[in-house]
Amino acid sequence: MKVQDLAKEIGKNVKEFIRFLSEMGVKTKSGSTRLDDTIVAEIRALFKGETPQDKGKVASFSWDAPTIKIQQLISESKVLIGDLMRVALTKGLLVNVNSEIPLDIARELVAGFNVTIESSAIETRSTLKDSMNEIKAGEVANDSAALITRPPVITIMGHVDHGKTLLLDTIRQTNVVEGEAGGITQHIGAYQVEIHGRKLTFLDTPGHAAFTALRARGAQVTDIVILVVAADEGIRPQTVEAIDHARAANVPILVAINKMDKPEANPEKVKQELSVHDLLAEDWGGTTVMLPISAKKREGIKELLEMIVLMADMQDLKASLTLPAKAVVIESHLSRQRGPVATVLIKSGTLRVGDHFVIDGDYGKVRAMHNDLGKDIAEATPGAPVEILGISSVPSPGSILEVMKEEREAKKIAEQRKIALNSNKHRAMSLESLSQHITEGNLKPLNLVVKADVNGSLEAIVASVNELKTGNVHLQIIHYATGDVNENDVMLAIASQAIVICFNVGVNAEARRLADNEAVSIRHYRIIYEILDDINKSIKGLYTPEYEEVKTGVIEVRQLFKFSKVGVIAGSYVTEGKVQRNSIAVITRAGTDIYKGKIASLKRFKEDVKEVVQGFECGVVMDAFPNLQEKDIITVFTTQEKHNS
Ligand code: GDP
Numbered sequence: 001m002k003v004q005d006l007a008k009e010i011g012k013n014v015k016e017f018i019r020f021l022s023e024m025g026v027k028t029k030s031g032s033t034r035l036d037d038t039i040v041a042e043i044r045a046l047f048k049g050e051t052p053q054d055k056g057k058v059a060s061f062s063w064d065a066p067t068i069k070i071q072q073l074i075s076e077s078k079v080l081i082g083d084l085m086r087v088a089l090t091k092g093l094l095v096n097v098n099s100e101i102p103l104d105i106a107r108e109l110v111a112g113f114n115v116t117i118e119s120s121a122i123e124t125r126s127t128l129k130d131s132m133n134e135i136k137a138g139e140v141a142n143d144s145a146a147l148i149t150r151p152p153v154i155t156i157m158g159h160v161d162h163g164k165t166l167l168l169d170t171i172r173q174t175n176v177v178e179g180e181a182g183g184i185t186q187h188i189g190a191y192q193v194e195i196h197g198r199k200l201t202f203l204d205t206p207g208h209a210a211f212t213a214l215r216a217r218g219a220q221v222t223d224i225v226i227l228v229v230a231a232d233e234g235i236r237p238q239t240v241e242a243i244d245h246a247r248a249a250n251v252p253i254l255v256a257i258n259k260m261d262k263p264e265a266n267p268e269k270v271k272q273e274l275s276v277h278d279l280l281a282e283d284w285g286g287t288t289v290m291l292p293i294s295a296k297k298r299e300g301i302k303e304l305l306e307m308i309v310l311m312a313d314m315q316d317l318k319a320s321l322t323l324p325a326k327a328v329v330i331e332s333h334l335s336r337q338r339g340p341v342a343t344v345l346i347k348s349g350t351l352r353v354g355d356h357f358v359i360d361g362d363y364g365k366v367r368a369m370h371n372d373l374g375k376d377i378a379e380a381t382p383g384a385p386v387e388i389l390g391i392s393s394v395p396s397p398g399s400i401l402e403v404m405k406e407e408r409e410a411k412k413i414a415e416q417r418k419i420a421l422n423s424n425k426h427r428a429m430s431l432e433s434l435s436q437h438i439t440e441g442n443l444k445p446l447n448l449v450v451k452a453d454v455n456g457s458l459e460a461i462v463a464s465v466n467e468l469k470t471g472n473v474h475l476q477i478i479h480y481a482t483g484d485v486n487e488n489d490v491m492l493a494i495a496s497q498a499i500v501i502c503f504n505v506g507v508n509a510e511a512r513r514l515a516d517n518e519a520v521s522i523r524h525y526r527i528i529y530e531i532l533d534d535i536n537k538s539i540k541g542l543y544t545p546e547y548e549e550v551k552t553g554v555i556e557v558r559q560l561f562k563f564s565k566v567g568v569i570a571g572s573y574v575t576e577g578k579v580q581r582n583s584i585a586v587i588t589r590a591g592t593d594i595y596k597g598k599i600a601s602l603k604r605f606k607e608d609v610k611e612v613v614q615g616f617e618c619g620v621v622m623d624a625f626p627n628l629q630e631k632d633i634i635t636v637f638t639t640q641e642k643h644n645s
Pocket residue numbers: 158159160161162163164165166167206258259260261262293294295296297
């Protein structure tokens with residue numbers, strides 16, 4: 001019998017019916033695929049209200065909680081798992097063994113098997129019909145029936161050359177999602193593998209830089225970090241960075257001691273070194289799982305994946321299938337043929353082709369979607385990474401995609417977001433702002449990233465900061481290391497709203513640029529006592545910064561223009577540095593300083609501008625000083641917080 005005929009017989013839409021069949025594990029290509037007689041019989045039985053065979057089920061059991069997990073329901077009722085799942089599906093409930101459902105729905109599910117549930121628990125009012133209606137309407141379903149256990153998202157971190165990339169490849173090659181083997185893998189930023197029927201999602205960009213960059217934008221997607229440590233080398237600086245970055249994000253760490261095939265492998269030494277950083281192996285009396293593996297020889301991979309499943313179960317990762325989808329952009333680029341392309345990871349809900357959505361200040365419609373095997377798909381569920389087309393511009397990683405009911409709504413919300421995005425600058429932490437919060441009675445934690453020139457001073461700083469009496473303020477050093485401040489340090493500071501303390505070290509150029517853009521506070525010190533003093537004052541709400549004037553540029557007045565409305569505009573030339581509106585300016589005439597005030601307006605041609613740089617002409621109006629003259633020299637200053645360097 002053909003799929004379409006059976007669909008008609010039971011009164012179902014063919015497309016929906018094909019989906020239902022695939023969820024039951026029956027693969028069909030189209031409506032004209034022929035179905036096995038036994039399957040036809042089983043489906044007829046299901047849809048005509050006949051119960052599947054009852055094997056070993058009980059007549060009743062008692063359950064004294066308002067909800068029950070499907071797994072518990074199966075073990076209590078002794079109904080076969082496949083039978084129960086099929087009934088759930090025919091009733092429109094998308095659940096798996098870990099889903100928790102209200103008791104009255106559980107009753108309806110097992111009623112067909114003549115099982116009753118007795119209970120003294122106060123039950124919630126949900127009915128299966130309600131849940132089904134909510135699921136159909138795609139509306140907010142608060143009941144737990146709509147929650148599924150989603151795949152965990154894993155990031156691999158560790159020092160360079162310790163085997164992160166090879167481990168990612170090995171996992172992918174050995175555990176492609178069942179039935180998909182042979183598919184051509186596409187690198188879309190993440191992939192899924194399967195172990196014992198459970199899906200796991202791996203982010204394809206290893207390392208803590210990408211991980212923290214996403215976090216700095218407010219998106220935390222990783223549930224578990226695998227820390228790869230080469231058994232022959234032991235922990236290295238980036239191993240420590242990775243530990244600190246994972247910890248600052250509160251993500252559990254699973255250690256993979258790699259390269260166990262090497263003769264010089266020494267896992268005990270690795271465990272000992274990790275213990276110094278508060279990662280204590282289970283066989284050392286701690287709680288951190290550390291597994292020996294060889295990415296090269298493909299050994300220990302299965303155990304590693306099984307452990308991830310266990311850790312994921314402990315976190316009880318749930319997501320709704322029915323809420324309007326939300327997803328995080330994890331990668332994006334502009335394709336010449338296809339336009340903006342983004343890989344998103346579904347956080348909740350089901351994303352479908354045709355959905356209207358908002359990302360940051362843009363809106364769009366999902367034109368096409370495909371998975372990590374390059375397969376076109378029509379919908380994606382929580383935990384799945386998918387590449388989508390149909391966005392109007394390239395979104396930044398970390399942006400959130402949100403599905404809207406219709407285009408009009410998406411457009412309206414995108415416009416509102418655009419305005420909000422422009423006015424809502426990142427709120428970085430500084431000693432001054434902390435001090436102000438404390439004075440206002442707002443308790444905020446103070447996170448520090450400490451970089452120093454040598455280990456001796458680093459240890460002294462860490463020890464003395466840890467000894468500070470901080471009252472109610474939670475003071476924490478989230479990362480410390482020797483060496484200049486790098487981009488990762490600043491990224492971590494952004495993600496964790498931390499202040500960077502430099503002790504006799506510099507800041508590299510990328511880090512400086514990022515810190516300036518995001519207004520991250522980087523403070524330089526040469527005396528440990530001053531660090532403690534500043535922190536002490538700020539946590540008592542007493543910190544007041546000292547300001548100093550810093551020269552930014554020099555202008556020379558070349559020609560005066562008189563206007564009746566604005567007065568005199570001094571046509572000038574920037575001979576050095578740059579000049580900004582509202583800067584402090586000292587006017588020097590014939591070698592003598594004659595006035596100090598503010599630059600009230602700055603023009604390029606007729607336009608008001610904020611800044612003009614060396615080599616360009618500009619028009620200057622001074623605040624309350626009308627008689628500028630040709631050949632006057634204006635030296636420009638800005639004020640900035642004084643650093644103790
Ligand atoms: P990444 O920088 O952490 O991504 O490290 P790679 O995955 O690129 O691996 C660095 C080098 O170590 C490569 O030459 C790998 O072939 C090698 N390698 C990785 N895992 C193993 C392993 O389990 N055993 C051995 N012997 N070599 C490995």
